[in-house]
Amino acid sequence: MTQTVAPAGQPDALEHFDDIISRMAGRRPALFLDYDGTLVPLARRPELAIAPPELLKALSRLADLMPVAVVTGRGRPDVMRMLGVKGIAYAGSHGFDIVDAEGNDLSGDIGDAFLPALKKASLALAAFLDPIDGAFLEDKIYSLAIHYREVLPERHGDIAAAVEAEAARHPTLKKAGGKMIHELRPDMEWNKGTAILHVMEAMGLTQDTCMPFYIGDDETDEDGFRAIRDIGVGIKVGADTGATAARFTLQSPEAVGVFLRQLTDSHSQ
Numbered sequence: 001m002t003q004t005v006a007p008a009g010q011p012d013a014l015e016h017f018d019d020i021i022s023r024m025a026g027r028r029p030a031l032f033l034d035y036d037g038t039l040v041p042l043a044r045r046p047e048l049a050i051a052p053p054e055l056l057k058a059l060s061r062l063a064d065l066m067p068v069a070v071v072t073g074r075g076r077p078d079v080m081r082m083l084g085v086k087g088i089a090y091a092g093s094h095g096f097d098i099v100d101a102e103g104n105d106l107s108g109d110i111g112d113a114f115l116p117a118l119k120k121a122s123l124a125l126a127a128f129l130d131p132i133d134g135a136f137l138e139d140k141i142y143s144l145a146i147h148y149r150e151v152l153p154e155r156h157g158d159i160a161a162a163v164e165a166e167a168a169r170h171p172t173l174k175k176a177g178g179k180m181i182h183e184l185r186p187d188m189e190w191n192k193g194t195a196i197l198h199v200m201e202a203m204g205l206t207q208d209t210c211m212p213f214y215i216g217d218d219e220t221d222e223d224g225f226r227a228i229r230d231i232g233v234g235i236k237v238g239a240d241t242g243a244t245a246a247r248f249t250l251q252s253p254e255a256v257g258v259f260l261r262q263l264t265d266s267h268s269q
């Protein structure tokens with residue numbers, strides 16, 4: 001099932017832009033984009049990872065040319081507030097909360113059975129983290145992020161243990177990782193990859209007529225790269241991408257911006 005390839009140095013998507021375009025072979029692109037570390041650089045706290053106006057403009061232009069969806073670990077209302085771009089789909093909480101470009105719900109009640117456990121875990125972990133300098137809980141409704149980026153390293157072990165213990169108390173939840181965060185999520189086979197395929201189906205985007213791109217930077221994005229590996233193009237963001245199922249890389253969110261502009265230009269002619 002896991003289809004991660006060795007970090008032998010995936011080709012750079014900007015250097016191989018023409019090759020990527022030629023893979024479309026007459027199909028229409030559909031663009032799936034992660035937010036943190038992909039569209040915007042990582043910051044000390046979630047509210048500081050602000051999308052610059054030129055990014056908002058670029059996404060708006062892209063949305064006029066092709067289907068665009070942001071697929072993020074953030075809560076959907078949060079990422080919609082951060083971007084505010086109309087005409088694109090938003091999948092929040094790793095795909096447990098999705099609306100299409102017109103604002104129609106695409107996720108139904110998929111995560112609802114997990115809400116009582118998430119609420120209990122949220123209250124318990126918020127109380128545990130409260131006295132720890134720099135630690136905080138981000139409640140994203142269908143998942144929880146426990147942030148420790150600003151915490152002294154000697155407390156990292158205590159935080160990881162507390163999250164493990166809370167996960168053990170709730171068999172319907174599972175612990176996952178991220179960049180200086182732990183997460184608690186519903187323990188079911190639903191992730192960014194299944195969410196992308198679900199959005200494609202809901203929007204009538206078939207692999208005969210459409211080639212999906214997924215651009216992301218983190219371990220949860222690997223699900224997205226695996227899901228589209230045989231039908232589209234996965235691009236991992238970062239200078240050191242490690243083992244990944246993505247076929248191409250981009251060095252930074254800035255390089256993502258350049259790639260998006262080139263994609264716009266190549267489709268507006």
Ligand SMILES: O=P(O)(O)OC[C@H]1O[C@H](O[C@H]2O[C@H](CO)[C@@H](O)[C@H](O)[C@H]2O)[C@H](O)[C@@H](O)[C@@H]1O
Pocket residue numbers: 034035036037038041042043044045046047049071072073074075138140145147149178179180181218220
């Ligand atoms: O799927 P993504 O869009 O990449 O979201 C993943 C997580 O991103 C956010 O946390 C990360 O970015 C923060 C702001 O730059 C940073 O402070 C934190 O250390 C990173 O892990 C977000 O807050 C999480 O909810 C997302 O799951």
